[in-house]
Amino acid sequence: MVSLFTIVSVALTLTTSGVFGQCPPNLTGIATSGVSIQPSLSEGFLWGSETTPIVAGLAVTGQSSRGNSPTFIITPDPVINTTFTISLLVTNIGNQLFYQPASTTGTTPANQLWDISCLTCATPEGQAIPGGSFCSVQAHGTDNCVQNDDPTEPLPVTTCIADGVSQFVDINPGDEVGF
Ligand SMILES: *[C@@H]1O[C@H](CO)[C@@H](O)[C@H](O)[C@H]1NC(C)=O
Numbered sequence: 406m407v408s409l410f411t412i413v414s415v416a417l418t419l420t421t422s423g424v425f426g427q428c429p430p431n432l433t434g435i436a437t438s439g440v441s442i443q444p445s446l447s448e449g450f451l452w453g454s455e456t457t458p459i460v461a462g463l464a465v466t467g468q469s470s471r472g473n474s475p476t477f478i479i480t481p482d483p484v485i486n487t488t489f490t491i492s493l494l495v496t497n498i499g500n501q502l503f504y505q506p507a508s509t510t511g512t513t514p515a516n517q518l519w520d521i522s523c524l525t526c527a528t529p530e531g532q533a534i535p536g537g538s539f540c541s542v543q544a545h546g547t548d549n550c551v552q553n554d555d556p557t558e559p560l561p562v563t564t565c566i567a568d569g570v571s572q573f574v575d576i577n578p579g580d581e582v583g584f
């Protein structure tokens with residue numbers, strides 16, 4: 406049971422932080438198994454790349470098939486990591502998304518940090534599962550969100566729009582067929 410106080414606090418937090426979702430994706434149990442990231446309004450497509458294997462420097466695109474999509478790991482930092490031997494992080498370069506190696510200095514650069522919040526963090530049946538639906542992926546400390554409307558080019562990072570549709574993704578457990 407969510408108290409009214411909690412709801413008011415969350416609403417205030419969302420208003421002051423400029424975050425457009427309502428809940429963090431539930432990452433319990435998916436620290437190692439990973440997730441797929443699917444543009445909410447593009448049934449059948451996933452964040453991935455145009456080609457495989459995915460290597461450093463490739464673009465993160467939003468309309469890839471399952472075979473061209475890595476399993477992502479979202480850590481509490483929060484970074485969006487891949488399960489490859491050399492961890493490649495979703496990285497914002499010039500407001501476009503690319504796969505780049507993690508920093509070796511031990512400090513995560515700002516362009517690899519993301520704030521993720523979702524409209525719902527449970528299945529339509531009401532069963533709590535890892536992940537979330539209608540999630541915005543916001544460049545940490547900015548008012549910019551990843552937009553998912555670019556089929557083959559690197560995904561752009563532009564101003565978040567509270568009622569914009571192209572900025573939303575669904576985050577599903579990696580072993581679940583998201584379409
Ligand atoms: C990315 O994930 C890999 C595989 O789980 C892990 O070994 C690596 O430490 C992670 N890197 C970061 C920066 O989280």
Ligand SMILES: *[C@@H]1O[C@H](CO)[C@@H](O)[C@H](O)[C@H]1NC(C)=O
Pocket residue numbers: 431432433434526533534535
């Ligand atoms: C998060 O997901 C786990 C299953 O992995 C579930 O047991 C837990 O209740 C969920 N938490 C919330 C707050 O929904």
